[in-house]
Amino acid sequence: MKAARRRWLSRAALFAVAVVVGAGGFVPAAHAQQPIKIGIGIAQTGALSGGGRAALLALRMWVEDVNARGGLLGRKVELIAYDDQSSPATTPGIYTKLLDVDKVDLLIAPYGTVPTAPIMPLVKERNLLLMGNFSFQVNHKVHHDMYFNNSPWTDAASWGNEYFKLGQLAGAKTVAFLAADQEFAQNMLNGAKEIANRIGLKSVYEQTYPPTTVDFSSMIRAVRAAKPDIVFVLSYPNDTVGIVRAMNEIGVGDSVKLFGGGMVGLQFTPIMESLGSMLNGIVNYHSYVPEKTMEFPGVKEFLARYAKQAAEAKVDPLGYYLPPYNYAIGQMLEQAITATKSLNHRKLADYLHTHEMKTIVGPIRFRADGEWATSRVLMIQFRGIVDKNVDQFRQPGKQVILEPAQFKTGELVEPFEKARK
Numbered sequence: 546m547k548a549a550r551r552r553w554l555s556r557a558a559l560f561a562v563a564v565v566v567g568a569g570g571f572v573p574a575a576h577a578q579q580p581i582k583i584g585i586g587i588a589q590t591g592a593l594s595g596g597g598r599a600a601l602l603a604l605r606m607w608v609e610d611v612n613a614r615g616g617l618l619g620r621k622v623e624l625i626a627y628d629d630q631s632s633p634a635t636t637p638g639i640y641t642k643l644l645d646v647d648k649v650d651l652l653i654a655p656y657g658t659v660p661t662a663p664i665m666p667l668v669k670e671r672n673l674l675l676m677g678n679f680s681f682q683v684n685h686k687v688h689h690d691m692y693f694n695n696s697p698w699t700d701a702a703s704w705g706n707e708y709f710k711l712g713q714l715a716g717a718k719t720v721a722f723l724a725a726d727q728e729f730a731q732n733m734l735n736g737a738k739e740i741a742n743r744i745g746l747k748s749v750y751e752q753t754y755p756p757t758t759v760d761f762s763s764m765i766r767a768v769r770a771a772k773p774d775i776v777f778v779l780s781y782p783n784d785t786v787g788i789v790r791a792m793n794e795i796g797v798g799d800s801v802k803l804f805g806g807g808m809v810g811l812q813f814t815p816i817m818e819s820l821g822s823m824l825n826g827i828v829n830y831h832s833y834v835p836e837k838t839m840e841f842p843g844v845k846e847f848l849a850r851y852a853k854q855a856a857e858a859k860v861d862p863l864g865y866y867l868p869p870y871n872y873a874i875g876q877m878l879e880q881a882i883t884a885t886k887s888l889n890h891r892k893l894a895d896y897l898h899t900h901e902m903k904t905i906v907g908p909i910r911f912r913a914d915g916e917w918a919t920s921r922v923l924m925i926q927f928r929g930i931v932d933k934n935v936d937q938f939r940q941p942g943k944q945v946i947l948e949p950a951q952f953k954t955g956e957l958v959e960p961f962e963k964a965r966k
Contacts (some may be wrong), residue, residue, distance in 0.1 A: 548878070568839065573769050577956075578619065578620045578622040580616075580621040581617055581618070581620050581621070581622050581623065581650050581762070582623050582625055582648065582649040582650050582651075583622065583624050583649060583650065583651045583652070583878070584625045584640070584643030584651070584652055585601075585625070585643075585652070585653040585655070586625075586626070586636050586643070586655050587600060587601050587626060587627075587628070587629060587653075587655050587656050587678070588629055588660070589627065589628040589814075590628055590630050591631025592631045592781060592783055593631040593660070593781075594631060595782060595810075595813045595816070595861060596656050596657075596679075596782075596861075596867045597629075597655075597768065597867075598858070598860045598861075599855065599861040599866075599867055599868050600656050600678065600867040600868060600870075601626055601871075602855060602858050602860055602864075603851060603868035603871040603872045604624055604626075604653070604872070604874065604875060606847075606872060607671045607871075607874075607876065608623070608875070610875075611875065611879055617883065618886065618888070621653040625649060625802055626641045627642070629660050630659065631657075631660065633659050633663050636655055636663050637663050637667060640652065640667060643672075644671070645653070645708075648834055650888050651674060651878065651890075652668065652674065652676070652677055653675075653676045653678060653874055654676060654677045654680060656678050656683045656867065657678070657679060657680065657729070658682070658727075658732070659728050661677065661678070661680040661683045664690060665683050665684065666687065668689060668692070669687055669689040672691065672890065673691060674693075674889055674894050675691065675692045675693070676693055676877070676878065677694030677696070677915065678695060678696075678870075678871065679694075679695065679870065680694060681698065681729050682701075682787065684914055684916075685914075688914070690894065690913070690915075691890060691891070691915075692897075692914075692915040693877070693897050693911055693915045694917070695870045695874050695909075696832070696870065696907045696917075697870075697906070697917055697922055698830075698916075698921075698922045699912070699916040699917055700736060700920075701732065701733050701735065701737055701740065701751070701896070702736060703920035704830055704922050705736060705740040705741075705777075706805075707809060707922060707924045707949060708775075708777065708803070708806045708830075708948075709737075709741060709746065709775070710948065711803055711947055711957050712746070712774065712775040712802060712803045714957070715803065715957060716774070717746065717774035717802050717803065718745075718747060718774055719749045719771075719773045719775070720746045720747065720748055720749070720773055720774065720777060721748070721750035721771050721773035721777070722734060722737065722738065722748065722751040723752050723754070723764060723776065723777070723778045723788070724751075724752070724753050724754075724778075724779040725753070725756055725779060725780050725781055726753050726755055727756055727781060729779075729809075730779035731753070733777055737777055737779075737806075737807075738751075746775070750767060750768055750771035752764050759783075759787055761784075761790075761791040762791045762794070762795060764784065764791070765788070765792050765795045765797065766795060767792040768797055769795065769796065769798045772798055772800040773800065773801060774800060774801065774802050775802060775803045775804075776801055776804045776806075777805075777806040777807065778804070778805060778806055778807060778808050779806070780807070780808050780810070780856070782813065783810075785809060786808035786810060786819070786820065788808070789808075789811075789820055789823050789824070789827070792821065792823075793823040794837045796962070799962055800960075801962070802959040802960045802961060803828055803961065804826065804828065805827040805828045806828070806829060806830065807829075807830060808827075808830075811827065811927075812832070814864075814866065815861065817930075817931040819933050821931060822931055824927040824930045825927050825965045826927065826963075827926070827927050828924055828926045828947065828957070829923045829925060829927075830924060830925075831865070831923045831944065832865070832866055832867075832906075832922075832926075833869055833870075834864065834865060834946065835865070835939055835940070835941055836941050836944070836945070836946050836952070836954045837954070838951070838953070838954055839905075839946075839952060839960055841905060841906060841907040843905040844869055847869075847872055847905050848864060848869070848891045851863070854922070860895030865938065867877060869905050871906060872904075873904035873906050873909070874906045876902070876903070876905065877902045879919065880902055880903065881896045881897055881900075884896055897911055898911060907921075921949065921952075922949075923949070923952060924946070924947045924948040925945060925946050926945050926947055926958065928943060928945050928955075928964075929943060942955075
């Protein structure tokens with residue numbers, strides 16, 4: 546009798562311990578799995594931080610959403626992010642730490658070409674999946690078959706063709722180039738010059754400037770003196786602001802039909818708001834604008850949610866450029882992991898190569914090099930912009946889509962001086 550009572554007490558004690566453990570600090574073995582860790586180094590300070598901070602907010606929104614659905618493979622998702630300070634010098638160390646110290650399961654690339662390029666040899670050497678983040682041709686020479694870019698461009702032709710097509714339709718015969726001495730801009734410049742040469746556009750001015758340049762007045766005067774029909778600018782955010790202000794002060798002359806093209810920064814709300822009416826007439830690339838032709842399933846709902854969180858986080862209030870495409874990175878990872886029931890990088894890469902991804906920026910298929918199978922770079926023209934008014938950029942008709950044809954919402958207004966008024 547006493548032995549039976551001891552066995553009963555032992556079982557009761559074990560049951561009590563199991564209840565306490567299940568409700569307290571330790572969990573039963575079946576639930577003791579670690580979260581799926583996703584690592585990223587992304588600009589939270591420096592020249593690229595305007596886009597980087599907004600992109601990071603969008604990624605965190607996806608993490609919240611996927612965890613609300615129960616996570617992936619029965620595990621919660623954790624995002625580990627470090628500030629790359631907008632510098633390529635920091636990214637190799639950050640990604641080595643993510644892999645060797647934080648032991649992340651998956652990697653998302655930094656925002657931009659310059660910070661991403663230095664980590665490409667690392668991910669190829671270790672045979673790792675890398676989700677690209679608005680880079681340009683970083684895999685062009687590396688040839689890593691487990692890289693997938695979220696940006697809607699493929700090569701220089703995906704930008705230059707649309708821009709120069711508009712110029713040709715306006716009767717352009719000559720072109721001036723103004724480009725930053727950075728990898729993105731120089732890759733674009735080389736490709737654009739090839740396109741211009743192929744279609745018979747004569748270059749009448751070309752200037753590459755150091756990234757630290759702040760005064761662009763002499764360059765704008767030189768452009769004006771050259772009397773080009775097209776001005777193709779390849780710049781980073783700080784440069785872009787300086788170039789637009791110099792152009793507005795000095796003017797580029799009556800010969801110019803098209804001005805802009807590859808100016809990074811004119812997609813960011815704080816910059817658009819600060820430049821205001823100086824934007825009018827500029828034709829530039831974009832990834833998303835609030836026109837009817839861009840209403841993909843889920844994107845409007847995402848942007849409405851983003852706007853509320855952006856106000857609290859004090860990041861880009863509209864979030865048109867990077868945030869939807871960063872949320873799409875999460876969606877693509879989620880689809881691949883769910884379908885393969887795996888975190889194996891090779892299996893995930895094979896799935897991404899062979900399936901169409903459903904995202905809030907539309908369906909995406911990848912080429913062998915990890916770029917989009919079909920590019921979708923928008924060329925938009927700023928119209929009717931007034932000073933100090935953020936809400937105007939939420940309206941259709943302020944950033945009119947000129948190309949590509951399937952998303953077109955208006956015709957080019959030219960010459961440039963006429964479009965500015």
